Amino acid sequence: MQKILWTLFLLLLTSNAHAALNVFACEPEWAALTQQLAGDKASIYTATGPLQDPHQVQARPSLIAKARSAQLLVCTGAELEIGWMPVVLRESTNSKIQPGSPGNFEAAKYVTMLEVPTRLDRADGDVHAAGNPHIQTDARNFLPVAEALSQRLIQLDPANAVFYQQRFTAFNQQWRAAIAKWEKQAAPLKGISIIVQHKGFPYLNNWLGLHEVAELEPKPGMEPSAAWLGKVLNGLQQYPARMVIRAAYQDGRPSEWIAERAHVPAVVVPFTVGGTPQANDLFAMFDDTIQRLLAGLK
Amino acid sequence: MFKKICSGTAVAVLMLHSVGACAASPGSDNAFNPALSLILSGTYGSLQQDPAIPATGFAMNPNSGHEQSFNLGESELGIAADIDPLFRGIATISLASAGGVSVENAFVQTSSLGNGLNLKFGRIFSGLGYLNEQHSHTWDFVDQPLVYAVLWGDQLKEDGIQLKWLAPTDMFIEVGGELGKGSNFPGAVRAKNGNGEGVLFAHFGDDIGIEQSWRAGVSLHQTHAVDRLSSSIPAAGIVSNSFSGDSQTGGLDFVWKYSPNGNFYERYLKVQGEYFQRKESGSLTYDAAGLSTAGTATGSYSVTQSGWYVQSVYQFTPNWRTGLRYDRLDPGIASLGVSLTGKVISDYAFNPSRLTWMTDYNASEFSRIRLQLAHDNSRQGLPDNQVLVQYIVSMGAHGAHQY
DSSP states (O other): OHHHHHHHHHHHHHTTOSSSEEEEESSHHHHHHHHHHHGGGEEEEESSOTTSOTTSOOOOHHHHHHHHTOSEEEEOOTTTTTTTHHHHHHHHTOGGGSTTSTTEEEGGGGSOOOOOOSSOOGGGOSOOTTOOOOGGGSGGGHHHHHHHHHHHHHHHOGGGHHHHHHHHHHHHHHHHHHHHHHHHHTGGGTTOEEEESSSOOHHHHHHHTOEEEEESSSSTTSOOOHHHHHHHHHHHHHSOOSEEEEETTSOSHHHHHHHHHHTOOEEEEOOSTTSSTTOOSHHHHHHHHHHHHHHHHO | OHHHHHHHHHHHHHHHTOOOSOOOOOOHHHHSSSEEEEEEEEEEEEOSSOTTSOOTTOTTSOOOOOOOEEEEOOEEEEEEEEOSSSEEEEEEEEEOTTSOEEEEEEEEEESOOSTTEEEEEEEEEOOOSSSTTSOGGGOSSSSOOHHHHHHHTTSOEEEEEEEEEEOSSSSEEEEEEEEEOOOSTTSOOOOOSSOOEEEEEEEEEEEETTTEEEEEEEEEEEEEEEEEEEEOOGGGOSOEEEEEEEEEEEEEEEEEEEOGGGOTTTOEEEEEEEEEEEEEEEEEEETTTOOSTTOOEEEEEEEEEEEEEEEEEEEOSSSEEEEEEEEEEEOOBOEEOGGGBTTBOSBOOOOOEEEEEEEEEEEETTEEEEEEEEEEEOSTTOOEEEEEEEEEEEEEOOOOOOO
């Protein structure tokens, strides 16, 4: 009996010790990118679902358990995960993934941040000192992030360096071709005026040349009130917009309210991999985003 | 200047689609070194009964009570920082409204001992149960459940050491133990070397799909109280009793959270419950100061007290939540030595209970305004309808919340 228990205990201890690199991805887009770059060399756990607001995640017991055995953490950074990651990291006791360790990868460190606030005041709502963290809406941002992530994979798992290098080269090529395709497809969107529900799209706007005229949240992270929506609606008479955009995880009511009254379409974009049924991988996420935006023009 | 050069490089880098050496500004937690936070809170209370009256059968337990009229609550100053690569320090200083400063928490925690080990030492909230470790500003109701109020004086805090081990499994399994001075209820201040109390706990938790998560736990607490004084047994006027003996408590806790699509920002439902049972046996000195006409008497005393609560909180829009809680206590039947008969009540034949409803408005995650109504039937023959209004705001660095 004792022998059986001991064997079970050992099994329990070694259940995670298979060869693949254990990756803890904070958001689905980084899980998808890691999947592209590491293939079956990584076993990837995604901490948040595609329809979750990534600012507000619970430091669930399961996250702590998964972080305990992670060898690489792939997150957005720039304070996006500040409400839950510090607890997960501390409770995991895993020195490999603490900030500053090679196992702690923050994508935002490799792209040019937009909307870096010049003043930090919570009266301005949920502002992030490092800039707007929603970097995944500009496809171009994935190039430097992928290169850095690939290097990190090589650093952590040098035995498969050649494999990671090949995967990156292939991804880099495909992604550049895809960017060229998306930019061509999205040409009619250039200069189009849009309303956004949450300030989640500066990178998308910057990339495709969309012009943001209003936000439905009075301050980032604050719920749109009826009075504020009325104000936005009035403002639209002066600065008309062609569509109102929101991320798939957001409540549709404020967008629908404005869309109905301003007679513009409400467009839902996936925002991350899995946000819409069509956005089932990184490529499809941008295919679908652009298709949906173009459909909004009609 | 550095920033300017840096962003210039980054633009060039982006155009070349290549990685540069340009790093973003350092993480914010370290920008506040140490991270400082201040929690302000206050209440308005309207009660029908004197809050000094303890729950029936629990006169020898702590009574946290409520305050009437306008009150400034505890102002809580929090300071936290990494000390060095090995240690992290956290202190919570409580400023009482009547004046006076107390140290609520002050401990050192290992940052990354590895192998799932987590060591804390200093003044900590014990890891037993579910609510015990939660700071008052994160409570879902103005007050703690009755069982926490009477068995732990709202929260068991101890000067000691805690070691936790997180199992390397996909499921969350954590076991921990604590050794402490044991000077807080159910312990008592005493002059003695060595360990005054011990705690063992285990927590388990996991997700069920993407929408549900849960955590369950068992805890054990043991201490030996010496001359633990308690005042006021209403039936016999104000007298002080002194208890010396063993105290053993076992507890079960459970919490389950549900959110459509796992999107906690929009909506969630939280259901939790805890049960504690405490067995104490030793000797009781009735009227230790000899103030009553009945005179001092000492005899053997043993009792098993228990209590439980279940509560549920529903956040139905990003700004609004509502919650319901039911509390119940069992004072048990005390076995008394002959000399205590007639002086100490053995069987109260009454189970204190309370039903509480709350709703709160959260303009952001940094402010909360709450209305709480309770029908408190914890004192036999003295039902109390309580109205409490509370505000809690948090300034400065805002640490991530526990599950």
